[in-house]
Amino acid sequence: MASLESRIHDEAAALGFAACGFARADAADAAGEELRGFIAEGRHGEMGWMEERLHHRVGVKALWPEARSVIALGLSYAPARDPRWLEAEPTRGRISVYAQGADYHKLVKQKLKALARWLVAEAPCEVKVFVDTAPVMEKPLAAAAGLGWQGKHTNLLSRSHGNWLFLGIIYTTLELEPSAPASAHCGSCTACIAACPTGAITAPHRIDARKCISYLTIEHPGPIPEAYRTAMGNRIYGCDDCLAACPWNRFAGAEQGHEKFRPRPELVAPQLADLLQLDDAGFRELFAGSPIKRIGRGRLVRNCLIAAGNSGDRALAPQVERLTRDPDPVVADAARWARERLR
Structure with a gap:
């Protein structure tokens, strides 16, 4: 045996x-x-x-x-x-x-x-x-x-x-x-x-x-x-x-x-423009069943704002500007940094 x-x-x-x-x-x-x-x-x-x-x-x-x-x-x-x-x-x-x-x-x-x-x-x-x-x-x-x-x-x-x-x-x-x-x-x-x-x-x-x-x-x-x-x-x-x-x-x-x-198709190469629009409900829906869900909407959008600032794409500026007024102070801080980078 x-x-x-x-x-x-x-x-x-x-x-x-x-x-x-x-x-x-x-x-x-x-x-x-x-x-x-x-x-x-x-x-x-x-x-x-x-x-x-x-x-x-x-x-x-x-x-x-x-x-x-x-x-x-x-x-x-x-x-x-x-x-x-x-x-x-x-x-x-x-x-x-x-x-x-x-x-x-x-x-x-x-x-x-x-x-x-x-x-x-x-x-x-x-x-x-x-x-x-x-x-x-x-x-x-x-x-x-x-x-x-x-x-x-x-x-x-x-x-x-x-x-x-x-x-x-x-x-x-x-x-x-x-x-x-x-x-x-x-x-x-x-x-x-x-x-x-x-x-x-x-x-x-x-x-x-x-x-x-x-x-x-x-x-x-x-x-x-x-x-x-x-x-x-x-x-x-x-x-x-x-x-x-x-x-x-x-x-x-x-x-x-x-x-x-x-890989889930929507997570392979997501557009920053789409992710910057996420509110809490949209975040939970997109990342249901994903380990990403545990970090919450705030951290993910913070990260996306840093990426937006590094992208050099001025088309993202309106969304970045909107997020400078986000109620989450960490998100707002990242948005102000990204705004200056895009300028």
């Missing part, structure tokens, strides 16, 4: 997971200590939730002492084309590849729960499943479980899937045989570091979130610091530049991307 680990692999593949591996519960404890330094230096910016749950995030057993093993899983969202093609379309907003389709939190968790139910039936145990929103070190755990290695941009990188993997984690009380950790294959390449528009990758494997466009457009609640507004270009939700620059992506065929993550 095949080993339990082999059967878990097979069941994960049947559910659509592109990668599966196993690690001991203490396999990523060193990364937890590195996280303490990241927080102590303030590089997490205003992501207070990281600091609040740091005591749980630093290790698997810190969150659940009964855990013995970790199952790490990856679901591919490999794009059909290089997402940087929109650099040449300044009047269109650039949305990070992962957010152009269905909300990955729901789909990945649904599949994790299905695998967990199967596992409990096969080998009675206790399990907990996690997708991104819990205090879990997904990337170091996935690296320990052999799914790939953390590249110089700190994201998980795979020889088979490039950087395009959504990660899910299952904690279990089972003692599973660990997978061999993947060795790093970045070599002397620094393409991801050179690609960062704001210099947020300050050294190999070292990120300052306060400079990162993904952080600024999604997590940062206030006005975008003026030092980074021009560098944002037309990025209105996230940034894929360090990911897209990685040479390993040439092995990540677009056919590997899960069908539910196929």
Whole structure:
């Protein structure tokens, strides 16, 4: 009879997971200590939730002492084309590849729960499943479980899937045989570091979130610091530049991307002119079922105004002018900046 680990692999593949591996519960404890330094230096910016749950995030057993093993899983969202093609379309907003389709939190968790139910039936145990929103070190755990290695941009990188993997984690009380950790294959390449528009990758494997466009457009609640507004270009939700620059992506065929993550046509290259017209109701309708919905209308329109100011398109000036009177002071601030840029 095949080993339990082999059967878990097979069941994960049947559910659509592109990668599966196993690690001991203490396999990523060193990364937890590195996280303490990241927080102590303030590089997490205003992501207070990281600091609040740091005591749980630093290790698997810190969150659940009964855990013995970790199952790490990856679901591919490999794009059909290089997402940087929109650099040449300044009047269109650039949305990070992962957010152009269905909300990955729901789909990945649904599949994790299905695998967990199967596992409990096969080998009675206790399990907990996690997708991104819990205090879990997904990337170091996935690296320990052999799914790939953390590249110089700190994201998980795979020889088979490039950087395009959504990660899910299952904690279990089972003692599973660990997978061999993947060795790093970045070599002397620094393409991801050179690609960062704001210099947020300050050294190999070292990120300052306060400079990162993904952080600024999604997590940062206030006005975008003026030092980074021009560098944002037309990025209105996230940034894929360090990911897209990685040479390993040439092995990540677009056919590997899960069908539910196929881009919604209206989110591939939306016109800034259309997005600047959104009120709260229009925002909720357009982004229903999308991870973008969680940032709210104010942050998205703020980001679109920065992009409008960078576009050089005077046709956007009337909409920008109208938004200088927006009741949201952060939106109004971005509109005044965009107005001056367009002048």
